[in-house]
Amino acid sequence: MKVTVERSELLRSLSHVHRVVERRNTIPILANVLIRADRAELAFKATDLDIEVIETIAAEVATPGVTTVPAHMFYEIVRKLPEGAQITLDATGDRAVMVIRAGRSKFTLQTLPESDFPDLAAGDMTHAFALPAADLKRLIDKTQFAISTEETRYYLNGIFLHVAGEGAGAMLRAVATDGHRLAQVEFPAPPGTDGMPGVIVPRKTVGEVHRLIEDPSGEVTIDLSATKIRFTLGGVVLTSKLIDGTFPDYGRVIPAGNDKLLEVEKHDFEQAVDRVSTVSSERGRAVKLSISGGKLVLSVTNPDSGSATEEIEVGYDADPLDIGFNSRYLLDIAAQIDGDTAVLKLADPGSPTLIQDKDAKGALYVLMPMRV
Structure with missing residues (x-):
């Protein structure tokens, strides 16, 4: 096999396929990427036996052929070569190596026979x-x-x-x-x-x-x-x-009867949760939400380091409610809200809460409460 390819194309393709390859492998061939040169195309294939990625790019093929080389090392070599370089891959000799040339750089990588490379046969797709x-x-x-x-x-x-x-x-x-x-x-x-x-x-x-x-x-x-x-x-x-x-x-876990509606400005809520959770313990991460009238008080108490509270204005006209959540989970869900307003549908301190984006349909989130 002898082929010439532009560095940016090769790097882009390898960046897609090499990620599938596990860093540690008990089966040597699984550490390699399969390279196949045919007509005017260069194809790469990598697998961990659960996922297989194949990508094909255009290349100047002087001699068709197929081989396998260590995936991560090959990617690192190409990544470190200068931009705009023309790279030649040569595995035409009798020895089990592939030579990589670009300008004055030359690398020789050990190869393994392509016959050992596994095929994740897709079978019939229904x-x-x-x-x-x-x-x-x-x-x-x-x-x-x-x-x-x-x-x-x-x-x-x-x-x-x-x-x-x-x-x-x-x-x-x-x-x-x-x-x-x-x-x-x-x-x-x-x-x-x-x-x-x-x-x-x-x-x-x-x-x-x-x-x-x-x-x-x-x-x-x-x-x-x-x-x-x-x-x-x-x-x-x-x-x-x-x-x-x-x-x-x-x-069964998506609540249907939560009738206490809390509307909160997403950005203010996210910032407040982030601030008060600064004093929470790594293990607990609990933040308490005390809701009454048109205000929400967020509070965190950590016996080892201190406490924090913050109050924000909200839309809420149901009975007062105190409920606790994992602050990291709250922030994860808040990050998914694209609109300006988040709607929390609550029931009681022990029941799951439904969270939605007021302005967007098609997405919903359920969060289990914590004891606080």
Whole structure:
């Protein structure tokens, strides 16, 4: 294999594929990226056996061929080469090496045979549909923070993607929860989603897809079955296994009868929570909300360091209420509110609270209270 490629194109492509490769591998070939040169194209493939990313770019191919080299080292070499450099990749010799040349720089990397490289066979995909990249980005942005990191509850370690409703009213819905907070986002289901199985997209896959959305004005094609999902964004194809588990009946924790409405200016609320939580303990993080009339008093008491209170004006005309929340969770949800006003629908100090953006439909958040 001998090929010449422009440095910026090569770096951009490697930045997409090398992230999938784990830093520590017990199987040597999984530390490598597969490089295939054919006609006027250069294709890269990387995998961790759960996710596979393939990207194809244009290149001057003098000699077609295929090889594999250490992914992270290859990426670092290309990253450190000067901008505008023309890079030649040469693996035409008999020795198991690939030579990288750019100007006066020369690197020699050990290779492994491409026959050892695993293939994450996608199999037959039962459903296919397209989404505007901006919609997929919003769907991830608004739910990713609530994905559980607790490995024992593996079925919560991703976003539950499914269709809710039927016919013209069907919605493509994404839900994530860690048991303390829940995020749900939905928009009209695109053509091709009829009868689609509900799938749990793993946390790592969600993160990689989010990073790949570099142009929100583009389109993403999604193919899926009950066990795999494939995202196609321009010249990048990401295939992933799905989490084999049952997502809980999240509808049971979304409160329907919360009748105490609190309207608060999002920016003021966010700033106040952030300020008073400065004195909270790392373990507790509890902030107390005392609501009565048209005011909200936020307070934090930490026996080890002190206390803080702040009062802000709000819209509230129900009975007075004291309720506590984890301040970090409150800030995470507040960050998802795009409009100027957040609406908190409360019931009592022991029941979950529903939080929504007053100006935007399609997204809701549920937060469990804390004892304070």
